[in-house]
Amino acid sequence: MVSRAESAAATRRALLDAAGELLDSGGPDAVTLRAVGARAGVTRGAPYRHFPDKDSLLTTVAAEALDRLADQVRAVCAERASPADTLHRALAALMTIGRCRPHLYRLMFTAPTGDPVAVEAAVRAGERAMDEFLTVVGDLVGAPHVRRFAALLLAGAHGITDLEVNGHLSPDKWHVTTEELVSTLVSVIEVRTRNE
Amino acid sequence: MVSRAESAAATRRALLDAAGELLDSGGPDAVTLRAVGARAGVTRGAPYRHFPDKDSLLTTVAAEALDRLADQVRAVCAERASPADTLHRALAALMTIGRCRPHLYRLMFTAPTGDPVAVEAAVRAGERAMDEFLTVVGDLVGAPHVRRFAALLLAGAHGITDLEVNGHLSPDKWHVTTEELVSTLVSVIEVRTRNE
DNA sequence: TCGTTCAGGTGACAATGTCATCTGAACAGG
């Protein structure tokens, strides 16, 4: 029925899911190899059959999340809405992760650690997500300064999200919502590119 | 010669400095209460005479760093250069921390944890730093949308810094330096405000 | 002078990451 390879793959998946769920519910401190194992139905030593160490497990969680983000951006891009709309939705995908899964969001944008193989995978996934963003911005901005404005948009949206995630953007102090900030950011750059 | 209160204050200072130095040299994992104590010339239990727990110690380190940042921005502001120059230097103060002391930078912008007293101090220090930024931006932008643009500038600079700190802004991929990004960000907002 | 306070030292404990070792079942080859 279930081959050994299938069972092992299922366990690996369960471990990654368990780590993500623990991260969401209790923050990084709650992600214990023992807890991850328990939630995945195995014991504390089992994860070492699938990941070299804890860091590599978490880095793989981040890599998968970055991959999903890249897929989302690509999907938004495929909808072929107006370039401005597409950009807004792509940035919204990023910020939704920050709002719904703040600890995962932090993990995604933290320098990956652990086994070189896992690190490499995370780096590649991150670059893929950024490349997708690049094509989105490419439809909005002329070729000469795509990279500059794409980096600026990405950094801006990330900064807004990160500040909000960490509670540094209380609306009653700044009189702005994160949505308004992103809108302002995008429009400001649109104005700039039209003026060139 | 040295009163008991003086000695205690000196130890407290030594603990905070030791924590900062360990954070710089070895990252968060290197900040061990035992290591902090050793570097401060005391043993592992001594920190508990000055901080309720480890989180509160680190939160206090962050609070002091935010306070220093606020002082720097205020000092820049007092130089009375051109508003644009002042803004650039204020943002540079922020980004310099990120480049020179990346782990401390991360600590500063992470939601504070630990004892409510320490958390309160960190929140207040963070708000003070932001208020200083607000006055800097106020000299550049008209009153109606100061907060919005101040938040945008701060979030943008923070996003750029955070991405760079975590290695997500390799210049050969994006063809941009962080300085160029900040310049673009500032000029883009200047254009916008002039058009209103 | 004497009792108090309190910074600091010390032993102990539970939790955790990690490893060496063991076990049993799924596999390959005859």
Added chain:
DNA sequence: CCTGTTCAGATGACATTGTCACCTGAACGA
């Protein structure tokens, strides 16, 4: 069908860490 191998998982053990209870001695106030 039998047999040896491989490998996922279990288990025991160890060092490290945060944290606490308890102890000590010296600086203090009266």
